[in-house]
Amino acid sequence: MTRINVNGEAHELVDVADTTPLLWILRDHLGLTGTKYGCGVSECGACTVHIDGAARQSCVTTLSEVGDAQVVTIEGLSADGSHPVQKAWKQHSVPQCGYCQVGQMMAAAAMLRDNTSPSDADIDESMWNICRCGTYPRIRAAVKTAAQELRK
Amino acid sequence: MSHPRKQPTLRETSVRPEPPDYLNRPVPRHDLCTLSRRHFLAGTAAGSLLLMGKGSATPAFADPNRVDVESFAPDLFVSINTDGRVDILAHRSEMGTGIRTGLPRVLADELEADWEQVHIVQAKGDKNLGDQNTDGSNSIRFFFQTMRTAGAIARTMLETAAAQQWGVDVSTCFADTHQIIHRDSDRRIGFGALIEIARTLEVPAVDKLRLKPREKWKYIGKDAPLVDLDDIVTGKAIYGIDARLDNQLFAVIARPPVVGGRVKSFDATAARKLPGVVEIVPLPRYRGLPEFQQLGGIAVCATSTWSAWQGRDALTIEWDDGPNGSYDSQTFAKALKATAARPGTLLRAAGDTEAALEDANRVIQANYSVPHLAHASMETTCAVADVKTDNSGRVTTCHILAATQNPQAVQETVGRAMRMRGEDVLVNVTLLGSGFGRKSKPDYCVEAARLSRELKRPVHVTWTREDDLRHDYFHAISAIHCEGAVNDKGQITAWLQRAVYPSIEALTKRRNKMPAAWEAEMGHTDLPYDVPNLRLEVGRARSHVRTGWLRSVCHIQQNFAVGCFIDELAHAAGQDPFEFVLTALGDDRQLDMAALGLKNRDADPRVYPYDIGRLKNVLRRAAHNAAWQRNSNLPRGQGLGIACCRSFLGYTAHVVEVEVSPQGQLSIPRVWCSLDSGTIVSPDRVHAQVEGAAIMAASHARWGEVTFQNGRAQQSNFDDFQVARMKDAPRDIVVDIVESTAAPAGVGETGVASFTPALCNAIFAATGKRIRDLPLKHHDLSWS
Numbered sequence A: 001m002t003r004i005n006v007n008g009e010a011h012e013l014v015d016v017a018d019t020t021p022l023l024w025i026l027r028d029h030l031g032l033t034g035t036k037y038g039c040g041v042s043e044c045g046a047c048t049v050h051i052d053g054a055a056r057q058s059c060v061t062t063l064s065e066v067g068d069a070q071v072v073t074i075e076g077l078s079a080d081g082s083h084p085v086q087k088a089w090k091q092h093s094v095p096q097c098g099y100c101q102v103g104q105m106m107a108a109a110a111m112l113r114d115n116t117s118p119s120d121a122d123i124d125e126s127m128w129n130i131c132r133c134g135t136y137p138r139i140r141a142a143v144k145t146a147a148q149e150l151r152k
Numbered sequence B: 001m002s003h004p005r006k007q008p009t010l011r012e013t014s015v016r017p018e019p020p021d022y023l024n025r026p027v028p029r030h031d032l033c034t035l036s037r038r039h040f041l042a043g044t045a046a047g048s049l050l051l052m053g054k055g056s057a058t059p060a061f062a063d064p065n066r067v068d069v070e071s072f073a074p075d076l077f078v079s080i081n082t083d084g085r086v087d088i089l090a091h092r093s094e095m096g097t098g099i100r101t102g103l104p105r106v107l108a109d110e111l112e113a114d115w116e117q118v119h120i121v122q123a124k125g126d127k128n129l130g131d132q133n134t135d136g137s138n139s140i141r142f143f144f145q146t147m148r149t150a151g152a153i154a155r156t157m158l159e160t161a162a163a164q165q166w167g168v169d170v171s172t173c174f175a176d177t178h179q180i181i182h183r184d185s186d187r188r189i190g191f192g193a194l195i196e197i198a199r200t201l202e203v204p205a206v207d208k209l210r211l212k213p214r215e216k217w218k219y220i221g222k223d224a225p226l227v228d229l230d231d232i233v234t235g236k237a238i239y240g241i242d243a244r245l246d247n248q249l250f251a252v253i254a255r256p257p258v259v260g261g262r263v264k265s266f267d268a269t270a271a272r273k274l275p276g277v278v279e280i281v282p283l284p285r286y287r288g289l290p291e292f293q294q295l296g297g298i299a300v301c302a303t304s305t306w307s308a309w310q311g312r313d314a315l316t317i318e319w320d321d322g323p324n325g326s327y328d329s330q331t332f333a334k335a336l337k338a339t340a341a342r343p344g345t346l347l348r349a350a351g352d353t354e355a356a357l358e359d360a361n362r363v364i365q366a367n368y369s370v371p372h373l374a375h376a377s378m379e380t381t382c383a384v385a386d387v388k389t390d391n392s393g394r395v396t397t398c399h400i401l402a403a404t405q406n407p408q409a410v411q412e413t414v415g416r417a418m419r420m421r422g423e424d425v426l427v428n429v430t431l432l433g434s435g436f437g438r439k440s441k442p443d444y445c446v447e448a449a450r451l452s453r454e455l456k457r458p459v460h461v462t463w464t465r466e467d468d469l470r471h472d473y474f475h476a477i478s479a480i481h482c483e484g485a486v487n488d489k490g491q492i493t494a495w496l497q498r499a500v501y502p503s504i505e506a507l508t509k510r511r512n513k514m515p516a517a518w519e520a521e522m523g524h525t526d527l528p529y530d531v532p533n534l535r536l537e538v539g540r541a542r543s544h545v546r547t548g549w550l551r552s553v554c555h556i557q558q559n560f561a562v563g564c565f566i567d568e569l570a571h572a573a574g575q576d577p578f579e580f581v582l583t584a585l586g587d588d589r590q591l592d593m594a595a596l597g598l599k600n601r602d603a604d605p606r607v608y609p610y611d612i613g614r615l616k617n618v619l620r621r622a623a624h625n626a627a628w629q630r631n632s633n634l635p636r637g638q639g640l641g642i643a644c645c646r647s648f649l650g651y652t653a654h655v656v657e658v659e660v661s662p663q664g665q666l667s668i669p670r671v672w673c674s675l676d677s678g679t680i681v682s683p684d685r686v687h688a689q690v691e692g693a694a695i696m697a698a699s700h701a702r703w704g705e706v707t708f709q710n711g712r713a714q715q716s717n718f719d720d721f722q723v724a725r726m727k728d729a730p731r732d733i734v735v736d737i738v739e740s741t742a743a744p745a746g747v748g749e750t751g752v753a754s755f756t757p758a759l760c761n762a763i764f765a766a767t768g769k770r771i772r773d774l775p776l777k778h779h780d781l782s783w784s
Helices: A022-029 A084-091 A101-114 A120-126 A136-151 B037-047 B099-111 B139-166 B191-198 B227-234 B306-313 B322-327 B331-341 B353-357 B407-416 B443-455 B463-469 B555-572 B577-585 B610-623 B628-633 B683-703 B755-767
Strands: A002-006 A008-014 A050-052 A052-055 A070-072 B071-075 B078-080 B085-090 B118-122 B173-176 B178-182 B188-190 B251-254 B262-267 B278-285 B297-302 B316-320 B346-349 B363-370 B382-389 B394-402 B425-429 B459-462 B480-484 B492-500 B531-539 B636-649 B650-660 B668-675 B732-736
Touching: A002 B394, A008 B555, A022 A084, A022 B306, A050 A101, A050 B755, A052 A101, A052 B085, A052 B463, A070 B139, A084 A136, A084 B227, A084 B394, A101 A136, A101 B227, A120 A136, A136 B577, B071 B139, B071 B191, B071 B668, B078 B139, B085 B099, B099 B118, B099 B139, B099 B331, B139 B178, B139 B191, B173 B353, B178 B191, B188 B191, B227 B531, B278 B306, B297 B306, B297 B443, B306 B668, B331 B363, B331 B480, B331 B492, B331 B531, B353 B480, B353 B492, B363 B555, B382 B443, B394 B407, B394 B443, B407 B425, B425 B610, B443 B459, B492 B683, B555 B577, B555 B636, B555 B755, B577 B610, B577 B636, B610 B636, B610 B650, B610 B732, B628 B636, B636 B755, B650 B755, B668 B755, B683 B732, B683 B755
Parallel strands: A002 A070, B085 B118, B251 B459, B394 B425, B492 B531, B668 B732
Antiparallel strands: A002 A008, A050 A052, A050 A070, B071 B078, B078 B085, B173 B178, B178 B188, B251 B297, B262 B316, B278 B297, B346 B531, B363 B480, B382 B394, B382 B459, B480 B492, B636 B650, B650 B668
16 A cells, blocks of 8 residues: 545545556546546656645656655646636636646746746756647746746 | 640739628528537437546546426537536547637627636537537637537527517517516516527528627627636546546557558567557558558457557567558659759749749749658547447447547548448547547447447557657658749849659558649648749659648648749849848739639638738738848847748748858747737637747757658657757747738648748848758758
8 A cells, every 4th residue: 555645635546556656546537537648658748746845747757666655646736727727727717728737837837936936948958738729829938927927 | 744834924814802791691501511409419318428527537428317398408519507517519629729719609699698607518519509629720610600609599599589488579589698687677587597488499591690899799809718628637537548438458550660551470478478458459551541540460469458468569570561662752852952943833823934934034843842841749540439240240329528620520430440430439638638630530430330349448648748749640752943034123033943752642542643723732732922934834753651631731842942932043143132022922803713723711702802911911911020121130159030921811921030151050049920800709829829839840840750761751759850849949938919800711730831931031131051952950050
């Protein structure tokens, strides 16, 4: 039996190998399907979650690597979609299909925790997640709007 | 070569029909599929419609025992409840265009419904709803008038019900924001309170309806948040990969690495021992041609996706590769170029091109090529199926829940595999993590159905990214040969163009070895330039992979060639490319599509004319917005490129600005696109589509390439099938939508076609280097 802390709650996992990626624990064992699979090799960022506050790709992070760290997923980012990043995403109508946007928002929220005045170069570096619909210009604008709110 | 050698020039065949009153006329009943209320209710009860209305966290299924006596549903698309709630059916699939919001708003506008009281119900697959293949940039074009008519029927009946209740003439009653108002007394009554009377009325004849005039539109042409926006930003939105049915297993499948291959032998001993692995199931290869059938292979079914994936990795399989086992795309690309160099089959001609080329002082030749491309939707193809059988193994019920662009194709294909009628297959549609054409092909739904039938419980199939890139319905590899001549006045005197690529029709037709007419018409045979001597040909090519359609389809290769070649002609003529293209388009006129042998996507040319004036207009606007005249003064390493085309019945022009460092590093700081797609329903979503189209086209132009060796795709994930990220996507995309009262045309694919030639022309302006073979990653763009 293994314990895992997700969104402030402790969960007990039975018969799950330590080498299982966090992504599939969240999705298939805990029913938290907000975190998405996109590549499985940390190339696309769709599975981005926070582990002790830092953006991590859950598809390449095993259960044993998580240990007793605090995992936050989109379901725990805010109770009601009121995180400044979520609000900015809505304000700029960022999503098209929406599939990658959870990972994008988790990446943005982690970046903005450390840096509330990101330059374009900072955004380019931190926001490497892939969006095939091509919402990048709106993601950039939304990150700046969220940053502005966080600076207040 | 049996076509007549001489055909009239464009100028001779141009026509100017009277403007039709298309947008003032309701559509006839047989188009609307207006069936009786009873049918709708029966459909609702039996159909377990997927409800994903506002505020609902997860899709709920309607109670199959619900008896809908409390609602009024005059046609298939709308139902009004006594509490005033209006349910509108979204029958097209949401993959990022906003259609689940856009089309219902058209109906709500005509109904005078209050959008806050509208719930969206996602339709199951049902041919009574008309076309559901969310593809070809067709949704608004096909259903704009249908939705308006459906809304007008319901509104008219509510007005009639109010008149009856008040004992006044119906002409004095009108709908306004969810209530009916009596003009003379200012009495008001809500929609919900009229249901009991409205249900007793005859559905009015369509020719008695009056549609709201354009100036009264409240929602059409006005922005609203996506109905799924809250769910998307909170992670509650349900895609195909998230679909769950009680007691389901998760499957991952090892498919033949070569199309047409089969399993020769396999050993699943190690896989069976892994925790969570429940069953190993061999899947047969498709019968006959690939079509939309399963590829076959060995499926590992487990209690979680990861266990199934681990199980697949533990399989040992020996494959029989079949006839495509020697396919090598590099060798094939050379063969396509050789074919393009030889005379092919003539599809359209004017004048005497051979003589004109022979007599010309200046002849330009260029060969263009585009490799296989993959869709690479962020969500891979995923579906869950629940198939029930009787004691004899005969299928009794089949339910599919999937991210599909085409639920009716799922019904048909799964029905065939399950030996049941397609209409008896229940297909519910989730949100799609984009599709770009891939998810119109339901092979993955057939896999899920076959596994569920075998295991007698629901099975969810997940494609890994590697599966997605190796087993796609790939965009065709192509070669296009161009020859042209310009005279001393800088006019194009001759243009010969030959396009060679495997046809999508090879999926379903054994004899097909030639681009189909509808494929050639995407940028090739519909060449808009006014050229006196013209030959447009296609050449033979066989398909060795599953060739499918990808956003903007054959425009990808054909407008790349046409848009770059005319830039080469401009350069040869010593003229400014913008002025040269504008002049080459000739007089404002409408092409005579019938005389030119063009099908116009089966659209009535009186409603959707090929209007050169509109094409020139977007070209001028893009050039103006980009301040094109500065191109001649830009320093080396910077450049503007321009291109335009008509695509999916819409008109588009791009100006792309590039910066290329002396070391050859490319960046795309700014893009301008002007688009004329007629009447626009959701302006902000059109902007978003055009922004995304530029970024997707940039991805393909810069890195897009799938290569094959021994019949096997060589790329498998985003490390070797690269796509644009934030840092290398076009930075500033300026979208200019032409305000128009014309009939609504395509958008999603229209915005793709003219980007790539504009990009390559800009690289030429910046560096003097011509790009004729994509992708750009193989080119050294450095300069000194």
